[in-house]
Amino acid sequence: MKLNFRAPLSTAVAIGVGVVVLAGYFIPSLTEVRFILLRTGLVLAAVALLVGIINLLAVHFRKMGTNQTNSGYSLILVIALIATLVIGTVDMVQTYLIGRPNFQITNWVFTHIHLPIETSLMAVTTVSLIYAGAHILRKRLSIFSIIFFFVVLLVLLSSFSISTNYLPVFQSLRNWIIRIPALAGARGLLIGIALGSIAAGLRILTGIDRPYGG
Amino acid sequence: MMAEIICQMCGQANPEDQDTCQNCDARLSPLVASTPEDQIPEEPQDSPPDLTPVEDQTAAEDLPTPDLEDDDPSSWLDELRDDDEPDDDDLLPSSFADAEEPADADTDWLDRIKKLDGESADQEEEIEKTGDAFPSWMTADTETQPASEDHEPPDDSPEELPEWLQLETDELGLEPEEDQSGEEDADYQQLRELLGEDSEQEDPQPESREIPDAVQSGADREPPREEPKQEPDSEKEERASIFPSWAAEEKTHPPDIGEIDTEDIPADLQFLTGEEPAKEKTAESVDPFDIGGDDEEDLFDDLFEEDLPSWLTSAVDEDQDQDASAAISPGDLPGWVQAMRPVVEETGRSGLAEDEEYIENYGPLAGIASIIPAEADIESSKPGDATQSSLTLSVSKTQREYAELLEKVIGQESKSETVPEPVSAPTQRVLRWLITLLLIVTLGGAIIFGRGIENQPLNNSNQERSGHVALYELISDLEEEEPILIAFDYQPALLGELSYSASSVIDHLISQGVYISMISTQPTGPALAEYFIQTTQVKHEYAPGLNYINLGYLPGGAAGLLSFTIEPTKIIPLAFNGSNAWDSPPLAEVNAINDFSLILIITDDPTTAKIWVEQVQTSSTPDMGMIVSAQAEPLIQAYYHTSPRQISGYVAGVLGGYAYEQLSENPNLANTAWLPYNLGIILAAAVIFVGGLANGILTLVKGQNKGPRGEGSS
Numbered sequence: 001m002k003l004n005f006r007a008p009l010s011t012a013v014a015i016g017v018g019v020v021v022l023a024g025y026f027i028p029s030l031t032e033v034r035f036i037l038l039r040t041g042l043v044l045a046a047v048a049l050l051v052g053i054i055n056l057l058a059v060h061f062r063k064m065g066t067n068q069t070n071s072g073y074s075l076i077l078v079i080a081l082i083a084t085l086v087i088g089t090v091d092m093v094q095t096y097l098i099g100r101p102n103f104q105i106t107n108w109v110f111t112h113i114h115l116p117i118e119t120s121l122m123a124v125t126t127v128s129l130i131y132a133g134a135h136i137l138r139k140r141l142s143i144f145s146i147i148f149f150f151v152v153l154l155v156l157l158s159s160f161s162i163s164t165n166y167l168p169v170f171q172s173l174r175n176w177i178i179r180i181p182a183l184a185g186a187r188g189l190l191i192g193i194a195l196g197s198i199a200a201g202l203r204i205l206t207g208i209d210r211p212y213g214g
Numbered sequence: 215m216m217a218e219i220i221c222q223m224c225g226q227a228n229p230e231d232q233d234t235c236q237n238c239d240a241r242l243s244p245l246v247a248s249t250p251e252d253q254i255p256e257e258p259q260d261s262p263p264d265l266t267p268v269e270d271q272t273a274a275e276d277l278p279t280p281d282l283e284d285d286d287p288s289s290w291l292d293e294l295r296d297d298d299e300p301d302d303d304d305l306l307p308s309s310f311a312d313a314e315e316p317a318d319a320d321t322d323w324l325d326r327i328k329k330l331d332g333e334s335a336d337q338e339e340e341i342e343k344t345g346d347a348f349p350s351w352m353t354a355d356t357e358t359q360p361a362s363e364d365h366e367p368p369d370d371s372p373e374e375l376p377e378w379l380q381l382e383t384d385e386l387g388l389e390p391e392e393d394q395s396g397e398e399d400a401d402y403q404q405l406r407e408l409l410g411e412d413s414e415q416e417d418p419q420p421e422s423r424e425i426p427d428a429v430q431s432g433a434d435r436e437p438p439r440e441e442p443k444q445e446p447d448s449e450k451e452e453r454a455s456i457f458p459s460w461a462a463e464e465k466t467h468p469p470d471i472g473e474i475d476t477e478d479i480p481a482d483l484q485f486l487t488g489e490e491p492a493k494e495k496t497a498e499s500v501d502p503f504d505i506g507g508d509d510e511e512d513l514f515d516d517l518f519e520e521d522l523p524s525w526l527t528s529a530v531d532e533d534q535d536q537d538a539s540a541a542i543s544p545g546d547l548p549g550w551v552q553a554m555r556p557v558v559e560e561t562g563r564s565g566l567a568e569d570e571e572y573i574e575n576y577g578p579l580a581g582i583a584s585i586i587p588a589e590a591d592i593e594s595s596k597p598g599d600a601t602q603s604s605l606t607l608s609v610s611k612t613q614r615e616y617a618e619l620l621e622k623v624i625g626q627e628s629k630s631e632t633v634p635e636p637v638s639a640p641t642q643r644v645l646r647w648l649i650t651l652l653l654i655v656t657l658g659g660a661i662i663f664g665r666g667i668e669n670q671p672l673n674n675s676n677q678e679r680s681g682h683v684a685l686y687e688l689i690s691d692l693e694e695e696e697p698i699l700i701a702f703d704y705q706p707a708l709l710g711e712l713s714y715s716a717s718s719v720i721d722h723l724i725s726q727g728v729y730i731s732m733i734s735t736q737p738t739g740p741a742l743a744e745y746f747i748q749t750t751q752v753k754h755e756y757a758p759g760l761n762y763i764n765l766g767y768l769p770g771g772a773a774g775l776l777s778f779t780i781e782p783t784k785i786i787p788l789a790f791n792g793s794n795a796w797d798s799p800p801l802a803e804v805n806a807i808n809d810f811s812l813i814l815i816i817t818d819d820p821t822t823a824k825i826w827v828e829q830v831q832t833s834s835t836p837d838m839g840m841i842v843s844a845q846a847e848p849l850i851q852a853y854y855h856t857s858p859r860q861i862s863g864y865v866a867g868v869l870g871g872y873a874y875e876q877l878s879e880n881p882n883l884a885n886t887a888w889l890p891y892n893l894g895i896i897l898a899a900a901v902i903f904v905g906g907l908a909n910g911i912l913t914l915v916k917g918q919n920k921g922p923r924g925e926g927s928s
Contacts, residue, residue: 031780038777042770042785049737049769096792103741103790110706110741118707127650130898131642134905141913149906156899159844159869160892182848183855190824190852 011207018205057081084109151177219243649901656897660890681854682874685719685839685863688812694727696811697804701826702734702743708818708843709742715871716816716841717750718882722874724754728811729800730762733786735775735822740766740790750883763800764790775829779807808834816841820849827853827860837862844869 017037024034060074084106091103133152136145157167158174203209218227219242221235234241573583609617692698700720704712723730732743743764747756756762765786768774778785783805789795796804803809813836815826823840831838838860842850844867853860865874868891871884 035777035780038773038780039785042774042777045770045774099792107741107744110738111745114738114741115706115709115745118705119710122707122710126898127646127653130649130653130901131646131905133898133902134645135909137906138909138913141910141917146910149902153899153903156895156902159867160895178848179851179855183851186820186849186852189849193824 007210007213010212011210014210014212015205015207018201022201022205053081645905652901653894653897657890657894660893661887664889680873681850681861681864681866682870683863683877684854684859685865686722686874686877688837688839688862689719689722689726692723692726692728692811695729695799696726697729697731697800697809698723698812698814699731699733699807699810700743701813701815701817702732702739702746703736703815703817703819703822703826704739704742704843705736705818706738706742709745711843711868712816712818712841713746713750714868714883714887715843715865715874716746718871718875718878718880718884719814719839719841719865720746720751721754721880721882722878723812723814724751724756724761730756731765731795731800731804731810732762733765733768733778735768735771735825737767740764744790758791759789759793759798761800763793763795763798765795766790772825772829775825779830779835782807808836810836812836813838814841815839818843818846820846823850823853831860840864841870842866 020030021034021037024030057078060078063074064071064078087105087109088103091106095103133149136149139145154170154173155177158170200209204211219230219232220227221238221240221242223240224235224238226235226237228236228242232242574580574585579585700723720730732740732747734740734743736742744758747758747762754761758764766789768778768786770777774785783796786795789798795801807813807830813826813830815823815838817823817826817840820842823842823846827838839862840850842864847864847866847870850861850864850866854864865871868884868887871882872888875882875884
């Protein structure tokens with residue numbers, strides 16, 4: 001008879017670690033055990049990031065082999081990843097073995113390639129958001145879309161100095177919107193997240209949810 | 215020689231002028247036939263009708279005869295007459311009953327004998343087997359007379375038979391002898407006259423004659439007397455096909471009467487053989503009308519129940535039931551039950567009669583009606599019929615219409631519809647490019663040519679409640695060389711907003727002479743921190759490792775942050791540059807998270823801000839300030855507008871940075887970018903307002919032209 005020990009073992013480990021970490025908040029003697037478990041989890045999270053990078057590389061290698069339409073982008077991604085990895089490895093060797101500080105080559109790549117690309121994407125997003133705001137009443141003409149449309153306009157117009165000085169009503173309206181409706185919505189959202197986190201934690205602790213498999 | 219009349223009851227010869235038997239007082243001739251015109255003409259005695267088979271006669275000789283000399287045979291008949299059962303004459307029509315009353319006086323006792331014991335199976339069986347109306351033990355006295363030398367041969371000629379017997383025999387549909395047909399017609403005519411019917415309407419076929427109910431009931435009581443006669447083979451076969459197999463077999467092979475012993479005689483008639491019936495088998499008589507109790511309501515309740523009434527069920531003798539069930543073996547039906555099997559009068563060749571009611575002739579279901587005939591189906595489904603059937607499908611007009619409709623529906627499904635391309639695509643692309651050019655030109659011009667323009671100060675009416683004021687006061691309270699922790703947890707895309715918002719705050723911190731430690735939960739955070747220090751705080755000439763230290767990336771999300779809060783020295787032992795972080799001047803006096811004087815989080819994500827508050831913020835931790843993007847401000851306020859405050863102060867967006875610069879009276883990046891920022895907001899608001907208004911009007915116009923539209927329609 002074939003026995004599957006994987007599922008019971010993983011479930012027992014998950015529930016046991018969760019109970020110990022939770023009990024560490026209330027029992028001082030368990031604080032050291034709790035910290036050991038958290039530090040182990042930290043190392044595992046770093047390893048998981050490395051595993052994720054390897055998986056990403058393998059996926060795009062496969063896409064390159066199938067001659068798909070967007071396989072060129074996969075080639076660029078793989079070349080960039082390998083180049084950055086090589087640069088980071090060289091920088092790490094120089095930093096930790098030779099003593100050249102602060103990863104200068106890596107910083108150069110980040111400053112002159114990564115940062116401009118991301119800020120440019122944000123600029124394009126800004127143009128797209130403006131266009132979407134102008135188009136919202138064409139796509140969906142309802143009471144909620146109209147309210148959303150005028151609230152956006154009100155917050156924008158109250159965000160520059162001319163309105164705050166010469167049109168104080170805009171400033172008052174902006175403060176009221178942010179502090180009353182927006183704050184109430186934020187509090188409700190936080191309470192909902194907290195309740196959901198408690199429920200999810202209890203389900204994992206009791207073994208009802210097993211996101212780790214098994 | 216004077217003619218003698220043989221009594222049908224006791225067999226004694228009586229003078230011709232006697233109306234009743236000298237022995238048993240039974241009437242020798244019915245009153246109906248007593249009139250002179252109804253006298254039956256004498257027939258030659260050389261051809262007496264043989265009413266019973268020879269076997270019956272010989273068997274009857276063996277039967278013990280009662281002692282007629284010592285006991286009056288009519289006494290037990292008189293006792294039967296005293297029974298409370300209703301007279302059969304009540305069932306007859308009044309005229310017929312009156313006419314038959316003298317005959318009933320002699321014949322009614324036969325019916326009563328048969329009815330007395332409904333379980334006299336042997337008697338019924340014998341009646342059916344012999345086809346005679348009289349049991350063998352009854353006919354023995356009369357039929358065996360010619361065989362004995364002491365008595366004269368019995369005169370069973372039709373003219374000497376009582377007319378009431380002849381009439382009844384004729385009415386039962388029996389086929390008379392050919393030489394007696396004329397007399398039978400006369401008798402039948404006489405009966406028809408008595409019933410008041412027209413003789414001209416009678417059916418010449420005996421089978422189709424309408425038998426009066428009263429006579430028919432009599433026929434039911436007495437099976438028709440059949441006389442053996444020579445029949446052709448074809449007729450025998452036809453008769454065999456008409457009757458069920460078991461009935462036909464009994465007809466062709468009549469039972470041996472000689473085998474009948476005294477046990478075949480019913481219990482009620484055992485006294486005729488001189489034996490006393492077993493008393494223990496006699497059922498206890500119960501008066502059905504005896505309530506047996508004082509409460510009549512119980513009686514009526516029992517009557518209206520579905521089950522048998524209690525007085526009826528109580529009358530059942532359990533011993534008798536047990537004896538009866540033991541006597542009847544399964545599979546061996548009693549004779550009286552077999553006698554109840556209906557005799558099939560006529561069935562067609564296929565087994566179906568005219569009224570389509572089928573009665574099984576063969577097998578264990580013989581005699582049972584309404585059975586699905588197998589022969590008809592077999593005949594209708596001959597093997598050759600399948601090949602002869604046509605393959606052409608006969609379709610009605612309605613079916614053809616339905617088929618055409620189905621074909622039309624399927625044909626429409628298979629057709630492909632050409633979807634026209636949206637004509638608004640070129641217009642949208644132009645609009646996007648128009649917006650892009652407008653923003654580039656406006657903001658570029660403001661950046662290039664707007665440096666000399668003095669910015670308008672903000673309205674400071676609500677500064678006491680603002681987050682940037684609280685943060686400014688908190689930083690102002692810091693002393694030199696106090697360690698502070700700054701988290702750079704934002705994406706590089708938000709560098710433009712957050713660097714302009716945080717530059718004045720970081721500048722204020724550096725101005726205070728504090729040690730700065732930088733950490734990030736984002737992989738790009740350490741590089742961003744280095745870039746920020748090198749681009750915005752160049753003037754302070756802060757040296758890494760001396761005035762500030764970069765702790766690098768903290769993996770693990772919330773768990774990593776909690777671990778760093780508990781044991782920061784063990785989680786991140788080395789700095790981003792590979793040096794021992796905790797031996798450097800910024801962290802020389804720091805062993806735990808509580809040793810920092812201020813924790814400042816720069817983030818664009820409300821979730822990241824929430825994690826920092828939840829995992830790090832405790833009652834013993836130092837003050838926490840935040841520099842967030844404008845999009846995260848509503849969520850951050852929830853931690854600021856509380857008591858006690860979980861966030862001591864915050865700066866949100868470029869607007870907050872500009873306010874902080876004004877408050878610190880130290881113009882920085884926010885001040886330089888203020889004019890393009892304002893122009894960009896105005897331009898964006900104008901585009902959104904004009905475009906939204908135009909699109910809204912177009913949508914309303916289209917909606918009026920096309921009718922009501924759904925909420926989600928585009």
